[in-house]
Amino acid sequence: MNIEQAMDVRQQRILAALENKNTSVYFDDALDNEMILNMGPQHPATHGVLRLLIKLDGETVAACIPELGYLHRGYEKLAENVSYHEFIPHTDRLDYLSPLMNNTAYVLAVEKLVGIEAPRRAQYIRTIISEMARISSHLLGIGALAMDVGALTVFTWTFREREKMYDIFELLTGARFTTSFTRIGGLAHDMTPEVITAVKEFIEQFPEKFNECITMLNTNRIFVERLDGVGVITREQAIAMGMSGPNIRAVGLKHDLRRTQPYLVYNELDFNIPVLNDGDCLARYYVRLNEVKESVKIVQQCLDKMPSGIVHANEPKKVLPRKEQIYTRMEELIHDFMLINFGVNPPVGEIYHAVEASKGELGFYIQSRGEGHPWRLKIRSPSFMNLQSTSQLVEGGMISDIVAVLGSLDPVMGEADK
Amino acid sequence: MGLEHALGDTALTTTIDSAINWCRKNSLWPMPLGISCCGIEMMAFAMPRFDVARFGAEVFRFSPRQADLLIVAGTTTYKMATVVRKIYDQMPDPKWVIAMGACTSSGGMYRTYSVVQGIDQFLPVDIYVAGCPPRPDNLLHALLMIQEKIQRGESRSTPMTVAAERQEQQLLQIQGINNN
Amino acid sequence: MLTTVVEKLKAQFPNSILGVREFRGETTVHVKKEDILNVCAFLRNDEAGLFNYCSDICGADAYTPENRFEIIYNLYSLSYKHRIRLKVFVDEADLHCPSVISVWPGANWPERETYDMFGIIFDGHDDLRRMYMPEEFEYFPLRKDFPMMGVPDSIPLPRK
Incomplete structure (x- = not known):
């Protein structure tokens, strides 16, 4: 037949x-009874250009195959062809919701390879900008999740807060979000008193505004019921699939690289790691929400504790000299010429350094052959590994829950597709 | 003309084309194709601070069938190119295209194997917006320029004969698949 | 803790451990290709190691006549909070390597990515498709002999 x-x-x-x-x-x-549905790559709820092929049995999802690569920009090939310094602007565009965090992560990896360390003040500033980036990323994550399940107002409110942060970033780095602020062995420049005042002002008024946003969501029965018990993953599955970040902390695992493998100055700061046990969309949302509050605490502590001093390591052969010195001193001019033309030239070896980015474990694996550019640079992107469990999360659920699951996973395709 | 004289100061006369163009330019419905980083700035452009509603283009339609302004915001890869073209083909005439950002306009910083070096290789573009990513103000400027263009009566709509020919070819292709 | 793991590994697989290297406090263990599955299963279940979290799997092109490709496994232990790196050499003449999906199901996509970028075939992987590039693409972009700007007309563009 x-x-x-x-x-x-x-x-x-x-x-x-x-x-x-x-x-x-x-x-x-x-x-x-089965039907094949194509969702994406152009779909408002896929957070970019993710494509899902969904097999439906009535309204139930029978199978789901994610298809990536619509934003594959060839970062790893690019990295092999540019010097270590030249790759910093490319890291902005990896997870474009928290570029300052990526800058910091990449620079920390290169510093580990080269074997230098940034001064204390630079470490504190890096911590502050990382946490600010985490706040801004989670704000968009929460807002987009709310928008996906039908609450547009919160999205505009979180964007209002994000605009304030963009103003601070612009004051600090000169760009709204393609910042390229960190340098190997330090920062582009010091944080000026105006920026510190701006950060302080923002942090003071932020908790109240943030409470407005989340009260609107937490007391909304439709919002809570659309997330509660949806897209459940067990602890064993989450570990086996390599999930990380808020998604793995929502299954009751206290895994946060800021505590387990401390970098920067996190072991001097007092903050909690929010953990929930349910493993559903609501738990992932609550973990993000609590993380924002913890980040505010971290920024406040850093502002209080921040020492004065220089922000560049005293390693003339590895760290780019200041502009005014290049124009006035011979020694610095030579170093600048050598660093720009031949690069940092780290020793032969390989390292892997991971930080806890807003989406999860962001790692850089770098192989060096003693040249000015990496022989191989691999980006371990959290969104890529988190997306891997999409099919497990949505299979057996309803079709309308797919957007809620995707929103709660909070992937960024720039990072997942590399 | 004698008409204005007879009507006095209370009425205004214009050509019907200019009246339609005036309506069109102030009620653009954009189709936001947020591919990557520029997509975030495009969201900011619609949000309260920059507020595109001031220029009548706040009705973001995620269906190309209901839109007349395509904003390609982000790096277009070879894999994505067919999708972008399909979205453009689905939009009803007349339609306009904004290439937002350096990657979309020229490939930008991504001179690699997977990135199309400018979407004008497969799509007619009306306005290129510089910046990586462009600020929302910059995109607003592009929108105003599109409005000027519409007021001048310029649109890059596909001529009917070409559209009919293309449709016929597509039909032939589908029949070919069925026969096999 | 990590030294015990390496010692145990050497004792358990005397013939398949080709070398251990330390750099910046990180341990890299070179493993014979044929035994990688056993070594991974041992590391995952051994009480001193408990490497239950597979951070990442990636390839690298050393561009040498022999043992041209490397596959690198970055592993992490959620219980002991330490890392180890395994490395396997794959020759260009024989691009096969055992898949470790049975040990860590999360190795699925990273292995697909390695196949996409280097053309290494993972035996035992049930869904070895390209991860990023279109399915009809013929080349492997991260190999050192692949030009940065790609091969002209290797991926079709829609007509204007």
Whole structure:
């Protein structure tokens, strides 16, 4: 029997059922009921250009295959062809919701490879900008999740807060969000008193505004019920699939690289790691929400504790000299020439350094052959590994829950596709 | 003309084309194709601070069938190019295209194997916006320039004969697949 | 703790450990290709190691006549909070390597990515498709002999 005949039989049975005034028709052959739906790559709820091929049985998702690569920009090939310094602007565009965090992560990896360390003040500033980036990323994550399940107002409110942060970033780095602020062995420049005042002002007024946003969501029955018990993953599955970040902390695992493998100045700061046990969309949302509050605490502590001093390591052969020195001093001019033309030239070896980015474990694996550019640079992107469990999360659920699951996973395709 | 004289100061006369263009330019419905980083700035452009509603283009339609302004915001890869073209083909005439950002306009900083070096290789573009990513103000400027263009009566709509020919070819292709 | 793991590994697989290297406090263990699955399963279940979290799997092109490709496994232990790196050499003449999906299901996509970028075939992987590039693409972009700007007309563009 070919497809056309089968369709005829199907139509006849539906017609017969209608004539008998039956409202539901059952088919024995499961294949008859299935439908293939294509979601994306252009879809407002896929957070970029993710494509999902969904096999539906009625309204239930029978299978889901994610398809990536619509934003594959060839970062790793680019990295092999540019010097270590030249790759910093490319890290901005990896996870474009928290570029300052990526700058810091990359620079920390290179510093580990080269074997230098930034001064204390630079470490504090890096911590502050990382946490600010985390706040801004989670704000968009929460807002976009709310928008996906139908609450647009919160999205505009979180964007209002993000605009304030963009103003600070612009004051600090000169760009709204392609910042390229860190340098190997330090920062582009020091944090000026105006920026510190701006950060202080923002941090003071932020908790109240943030409470407004989340009260709106937490007391909204529709929002809570659309997330509660949806997209559940168990602890064992989450570990096996390599999930990280807020998604793994939502299954009851206290895994946060800021505490387990401390970098920067995190071991001197007092903050909690929010953990929830349910493993559903609501738990992932709550973990993000609590993380924002913890980040505010971290920024406040850093501002209080921040020492004065220089922000560049005293390693003339590895760290780019200041502009005014290049124009006035011979020694610095030579170093600048050597660093720009031949690069940092770290020793032969390989390292892997990971930080806890807003989406999860962001790692850089770098192989060096003693040249000015990496022989191989691999980006371990958290969104890529988090997306891997999409099919497990949505299979067996309803079709309308897919957007909630994607929103709660909070992937960024720039990072997942590299 | 004698008409204005007869009507006095209370009425205004214009050509019907200019009146339609005036309506069109002040009620653009953009189709936001947020591919990467520029997509975030495009969101900011719609949000309260920059507020595109001031220029009548706040109705973001995620279906190309209901839109007349395509904003391509972000790096277009070879894999994505067919999708972008399909979205453009689905939009009803007349339509306009903004290439937002350096990657979209020229490939930008991504001179690699997977990135199309400018979407004008497969799509007619009306306005290129510079910046990586452009600020929302910059995109607003592009929108105003599109409005000027519409007021001048310029649109890059596909001529009917070409559209018919393309449709025929597509039909032939589909028939070919069925026959095989 | 990590030294015990390496010692145990050497004792358990005397013939398949080709070398251990330390750099900046990180341990890299070179493993024979044929035994990688056993070594991974041992590391995952051994009480001193418990490497239950597979951070990342990636390839690298050394561009040498022999043992041209490397596959690198970055592993992490959620219980002991330490890391180890395994390395396997793959020759250009024989691009096969055992898949470790049975040990860490999360190795699925990283292995697909390695296949996409270097053309290494993972035996035992049930869904070895390209990860990023279109399915009809013929080349492997991260190999050193692949030009940065790609091969002209290797991926079709829609007509204007």
